[in-house]
Amino acid sequence: MRGGPGGRGFGGPDGFGREGGRARRMFDGGELRLVLLKLIGDAPRHGYDLIREIEALTGGAYAPSPGVVYPTLTLLDEMGLVEEQRSDGAKKRFGVTEAGRQHLAENREQVDALIARLAALGRQQEQGDRAQVRRAMGNLREVLKNRLFAGDISDEQAHAIAALIDEAAQKIERL
Known part of the structure; x- marks a missing residue:
């Protein structure tokens, strides 16, 4: 770093x-x-x-x-x-x-x-720098910003995105 x-x-x-x-x-x-x-x-x-x-x-x-x-x-x-x-x-x-x-x-x-x-x-x-984790988090943040602020996302898509993020959080928590 x-x-x-x-x-x-x-x-x-x-x-x-x-x-x-x-x-x-x-x-x-x-x-x-x-x-x-x-x-x-x-x-x-x-x-x-x-x-x-x-x-x-x-x-x-x-x-x-x-x-x-x-x-x-x-x-x-x-x-x-x-x-x-x-x-x-x-x-x-x-x-x-x-x-x-x-x-x-x-x-x-x-x-x-x-x-x-x-x-x-x-x-x-x-504990480790874990640059790959920071990179992935940054990538997720940018993708979400691009999709959410573009305004072309339906309520159904927003719920699906939230469900994916929740699922990933639960999987990470269990590691």
Whole structure:
């Protein structure tokens, strides 16, 4: 599924995606900052590690772009919430500071809600995208719109269509 930040998409009007035809950003305001701080608080990490961890939490449905993660890490560092640690190679690894731990504690409810949102997206992804089902639903919707709004349908045909839809719903329910 494509279409969100970093080229990845996310679900529907449940807070993960499209509302009113516009794609919703995965994180608003300082939310990404809190998620990154939480993950760094769990274990010191490089920027790439943070991207992969978020992708893992969402079951591959979302991965923030480096163009968002690295500036956020710089901001967290400038705010004194994380600090660069010694690491092998050229990658900067960050650990949380005492001020960062305090900030996490002060924002615990929001942090928990953000992680829960990512995990819910992961569960949704695990259940499967089921593109073929969405395609079929869209096809049915368009056929119905075309037939019903064309005005060339009799009452008998409308009842037959309703009966077919009811029958399909019952069969799906029994699967």
